[in-house]
Amino acid sequence: MNLTALQQMAARGEKIAVLTCYDASFAALCEAAGVDVLLVGDSLGMVLQGGSDTLGVTMRDMEYHTRTTATGAKNSYIVADLPYGSDTTPETALENARVLIAAGAHMVKLEGDKVAVVQLLVKNGIPVCAHLGFTPQYVHELGGYKVQGRDEAGARKIMEDAVALDQAGAAMVVLEMMPAALAKQITEKVGMMTIGIGAGPDCDGQVLVLHDMLGIYLGKSPRFVRNFMEGASSIQEAVQHYVAAVKSDAFPTTEHSF
Numbered sequence: 001m002n003l004t005a006l007q008q009m010a011a012r013g014e015k016i017a018v019l020t021c022y023d024a025s026f027a028a029l030c031e032a033a034g035v036d037v038l039l040v041g042d043s044l045g046m047v048l049q050g051g052s053d054t055l056g057v058t059m060r061d062m063e064y065h066t067r068t069t070a071t072g073a074k075n076s077y078i079v080a081d082l083p084y085g086s087d088t089t090p091e092t093a094l095e096n097a098r099v100l101i102a103a104g105a106h107m108v109k110l111e112g113d114k115v116a117v118v119q120l121l122v123k124n125g126i127p128v129c130a131h132l133g134f135t136p137q138y139v140h141e142l143g144g145y146k147v148q149g150r151d152e153a154g155a156r157k158i159m160e161d162a163v164a165l166d167q168a169g170a171a172m173v174v175l176e177m178m179p180a181a182l183a184k185q186i187t188e189k190v191g192m193m194t195i196g197i198g199a200g201p202d203c204d205g206q207v208l209v210l211h212d213m214l215g216i217y218l219g220k221s222p223r224f225v226r227n228f229m230e231g232a233s234s235i236q237e238a239v240q241h242y243v244a245a246v247k248s249d250a251f252p253t254t255e256h257s258f
């Protein structure tokens with residue numbers, strides 16, 4: 001898998017199936033089950049480390065989990081998160097992004113409206129995935145785990161950020177917890193690929209946290225999650241069912257959307 005192949009999938013309307021992944025064993029399993037993109041998300045701070053948010057995740061954590069994921073999945077496209085505080089200036093972000101690329105990532109993901117950061121990374125040949133809507137690293141500023149862009153001003157700001165990040169050269173954007181109608185408008189407007197999580201069925205692809213879709217919850221399961229272990233006889237089969245459901249538009253439905 002590579003960036004061009006992903007862009008061709010989006011252009012012909014084939015949905016992109018993304019899952020988070022943090023280690024070699026699951027990476028090999030996800031690759032064999034047909035997942036298109038593995039996201040080494042800083043959600044590992046919650047699902048692996050047991051934190052109440054992602055803010056305690058370090059560059060050292062991300063480098064380690066990116067390396068182990070890349071070791072297990074030699075043919076997958078790997079996106080790695082720049083963790084909290086690692087992208088506060090364009091120069092710091094570039095230095096940290098290079099560490100993740102050297103560890104095996106093909107693209108880095110960063111949260112919020114950091115247009116200057118995206119410009120510098122892209123200028124230096126590093127593909128970027130943006131992340132808008134609910135951005136977990138801003139959980140305190142956002143006042144908790146809440147759907148974003150429900151009001152007109154909020155929706156306008158997300159749309160403006162999406163356009164600015166697209167123009168800055170981002171190749172992909174995660175749209176998290178926002179009204180399905182807004183995610184649809186963004187997908188129609190921007191050139192970058194849109195990957196939804198709690199953002200309705202009209203994005204170019206979907207992502208879920210691996211542990212969530214396997215029914216391994218440390219807390220309450222969010223509305224946008226489906227437990228794919230239900231009806232599956234193995235983890236591999238659950239992941240295959242997820243890929244098939246994303247590709248056939250059977251997931252997400254309105255039940256998983258806002």
Ligand code: KIV
Nearest residue numbers: 020041042043174207
């Ligand atoms: O950290 C993560 O796993 C993410 C996904 C929830 C999109 O950003």
